[in-house]
Structure formats: C-alpha cells, structure tokens
Amino acid sequence: MFDLDQFIADCRAALAADKSHKSVREIVARAVSDPAAILKGLGEPKRSEVQKLYHSGDLTILNVIWAPRMTIMPHNHQMWAVIGIYTGREDNIFWRRVPGGHSGKLEAVGARALSAKDADPLGDNIIHSVTNPIPRLTGAIHVYGGDFFGAERSEWDPETLQEGRYDAAKTMRLFEEANALYRTGWYGCDRSLA
Numbered sequence: 001m002f003d004l005d006q007f008i009a010d011c012r013a014a015l016a017a018d019k020s021h022k023s024v025r026e027i028v029a030r031a032v033s034d035p036a037a038i039l040k041g042l043g044e045p046k047r048s049e050v051q052k053l054y055h056s057g058d059l060t061i062l063n064v065i066w067a068p069r070m071t072i073m074p075h076n077h078q079m080w081a082v083i084g085i086y087t088g089r090e091d092n093i094f095w096r097r098v099p100g101g102h103s104g105k106l107e108a109v110g111a112r113a114l115s116a117k118d119a120d121p122l123g124d125n126i127i128h129s130v131t132n133p134i135p136r137l138t139g140a141i142h143v144y145g146g147d148f149f150g151a152e153r154s155e156w157d158p159e160t161l162q163e164g165r166y167d168a169a170k171t172m173r174l175f176e177e178a179n180a181l182y183r184t185g186w187y188g189c190d191r192s193l194a
Helices: 004-017 022-032 035-042 168-184
Strands: 049-055 060-066 071-076 081-087 089-097 106-115 119-122 127-131 138-144 154-156 163-165
Touching: 004 022, 004 049, 004 060, 022 035, 022 081, 022 119, 022 138, 035 081, 035 138, 049 168, 071 168, 081 089, 081 106, 089 138
Parallel strands: none
Antiparallel strands: 049 060, 060 138, 071 127, 071 154, 081 119, 081 138, 089 106, 089 127, 154 163
16 A cells, blocks of 8 residues: 555655656656555545645645646646546646747647656656546646745646746646536546546
8 A cells, every 4th residue: 555654755765866857757656656556545535635745945745636627727837746646547738938028928839638646756947737638537646856835836827828926726627627527527528546
C-alpha cells in the first residue's frame, strides 16, 4: 500500500540531497507505477479538489483530483513541479510569452498528455494549462519545489490570454463549479473509476 508518511519522508530526503526535481521525480514515478496502491492509500477520488498532503517552505505535496472535462487556465508556479498520474489523464498545454512587446500575452508552444503511471517534471519557468479530457475523474500527485501557497504567481485569461495575478480563490471556485457539473451528469460522465 502507498504509505503517505514514507512518501513525504522520501521526497524530503531527495530534496535535501538535490534541490532540483530529478530525485523527487524518481520517487513520484515509483509511487505512480502502482496506481492501485495509491488508490488504496489515498482513497478513490470522489470529487474534484486539491488536497494538501504536505506543505513547508521548500516542498508542497498535493493530491489533485480533476473533474471530467475540467480545464484550468494558463498559469505558472515559479518553482519546479513533478506531476504523477495515478488514475485518468491530464493534458497539459505549454505556453510562452509572445515575444516583441505584446504585454503579457501568450502563445501555445507544445502539449503533453499524461496517463496513469506517468510522472513528468515541469521547470520553474513553465506556463501551462491543464485539461482532464476524459469523462471520469483524474487523480494526480503534484510535488512542488517550494511553498506552492505562498509564491507570487500569474494566471492568464483563457479567452484573451492576458496576464493577471494568480487568484487561488477563483481556482478553487473552478473546482467547485466542476463538481456541480459532475453531479448533474452534464459531462456525460462515466462515474466509475474503472
């Protein structure tokens, strides 16, 4: 079974040995290589949410549950991250600031689909948006190399792609709105986690 206390201790030790994401990525990859163990240890996802598993000034570990068809606007973290999927799928679109004085506007430069058992790092300068493209909940362990809740970050309007200050309360409302749609069956969801 997935032992959360051991996972946290392993991530802390890896960070102490190497401040980059490399050693932490190995720990996350090992954990998500057994999705059934994580599901048993953390429980089956029931709703979209962000569960704080560990938080300090130099390390944050979250269990992020994405609702079916949920999308989060482009944003940055200002720190490296490692994303490990243990059920479902998470699609990331990567963005960069438009060169040449377009004041905060973005353009898409790449994408990556992550499925169960995938663990990928994101650099500290990455700007990305996230979509769960499937009709069921997606579960992911997100490990950040810093204080995820204390960092000054940006988000970009999903329609205009103009930069603004990251609004955590707005993001949490998006999770609750996604839950409301999920409960109504609006997404045409398969509510099983098969």
